[in-house]
Amino acid sequence: MAVSIPRTPESVTGKQQRTPRAFEMVVDHVEQSVLQGSLKAGDRLPGERELVNRFAVSRSSIREAMRVLESSGVISTRPGDPRGAIILPPTSDPLRKLMTKLAVFSRSSLADLLLYRMTLESAASSLAASRRSAGDLLELEKAMARMTQCLELGLEEFSRADLNFHDVVARISRNPMIQISGEAVRASIEDLIKGYLRESSEDRVLMHRTLHHHREVLEAIRSQDAHVAEHLARSSIFEYYGHLLGDSDRLAVAALASFGTPAGSVQ
């Protein structure tokens, strides 16, 4: 009998890839199951000890797999829960964390994130205008009302209500990717400028102007004017955050913001 068989016939491929680790098998299998629909959001994974039997690996390996799946937002675990890990619906949370991390590590500027966000918000507004139902309009009005209430509570509360408005618009766009990416970049920007936003005498002016912009966006969505909604969304973000940018960055962001300006109408 052959004594020493090369682990894999990679001598052929030439691509020296490492021996797959035990936990990777488990991760791949679960991800594939979610992908193929045999595991849906809300479903439960068997307990760790049961997974040990199914995959024929030790509990350590199972647990390492759980950590990886958890960190990419596929599952969630709770100590003591006899029902096992739960499959999560796709959310923006892990994306947000990675985005923030990358933004900080690579020193990518606030301008980069704002450009990305303007792109997404304007698309969301455009789609929302095309697809909004009567009920959606009510939700938007509610979000507007919340912003109005927060006028008195300071910039921080107001910002929260502001973000909520954008969340609603993104939801109405009915495009999961735009929605999730939007949530992630909004949160990431918040993480980054936390602290930069200090009390200022101009806060009231900024908040009122923002409120006005949002009202315009809402009306564009109401009248299902996708193009106007798209344009307004861009400029409104620029108006809100532009003052945080350096001169050169501001110029670049303004250029993108100006796109779609209806010839000789809104300003």
Added chain:
Amino acid sequence: MAVSIPRTPESVTGKQQRTPRAFEMVVDHVEQSVLQGSLKAGDRLPGERELVNRFAVSRSSIREAMRVLESSGVISTRPGDPRGAIILPPTSDPLRKLMTKLAVFSRSSLADLLLYRMTLESAASSLAASRRSAGDLLELEKAMARMTQCLELGLEEFSRADLNFHDVVARISRNPMIQISGEAVRASIEDLIKGYLRESSEDRVLMHRTLHHHREVLEAIRSQDAHVAEHLARSSIFEYYGHLLGDSDRLAVAALASFGTPAGSVQ
């Protein structure tokens, strides 16, 4: 003496958050170290057994932390390496993977993905027009040339060259987020329509029309006309993939594609 102290004074915040787990301490500590610069790319972490001493947790917990850090691209490990895990330079790789996963898990329709992609590509083209250098133009020409060569090699090869062109444009936009999201959604779309693209007698027409569109985009970037570049990018994607959509979807996508049409110019 008090007998039973609440684990944390969260009774105040009301925000019932779970007891931090052992491996999370390790993850946070390493991430903070990288963030604060005390750990730079290329540095080595101590071996797992040494980390057990430093953090006073078991090796299992250390290993779970390693898996999390690995999956978010902070470190890389190799079996048997006596120098310990290595700190990786920040890359967009994990973000791209997560985004791709999200695109697949969210079960977005082709129309959803196309809308998302049109949004990103147009933003990338706009920025590329604003920021392109002379060298960038050369790269774009090279990508164009490759597409021209692939005219003879069939739709599959041509599509690859097409995607490459978009990659180059995205790179020139110099916005990491737009670039990464673009890569992810392009890959997802390819996965989704793989197989749907079958040989057709109209392939040559499609390819030539696409080539023409890309030439227009390139010229807009050359003349630094951001608005035209943005518009052309949208419509060119629609032209390329539109025939794969159902009627209602096609209408919605066309609506977004039409945004920014310069009044009474192109077409």
Added chain:
DNA sequence: AGAGCATTACTGGTCTGACTACCTGAGGCT
């Protein structure tokens, strides 16, 4: 001395078995 090679002393990857704190659901109580 310097190049090449076997050895050695670790490493990461995996497994086992144990303990604790905790959650859930069943059954009994009011």
Added chain:
DNA sequence: AGCCTCAGGTAGTCAGACCAGTAATGCTCT
């Protein structure tokens, strides 16, 4: 019905062991 208790099983954690693999050490040969 609603509340409480409690048993069973769970995730989280730990200690200890083994294996396959790496790289630096020290040795040999030239």
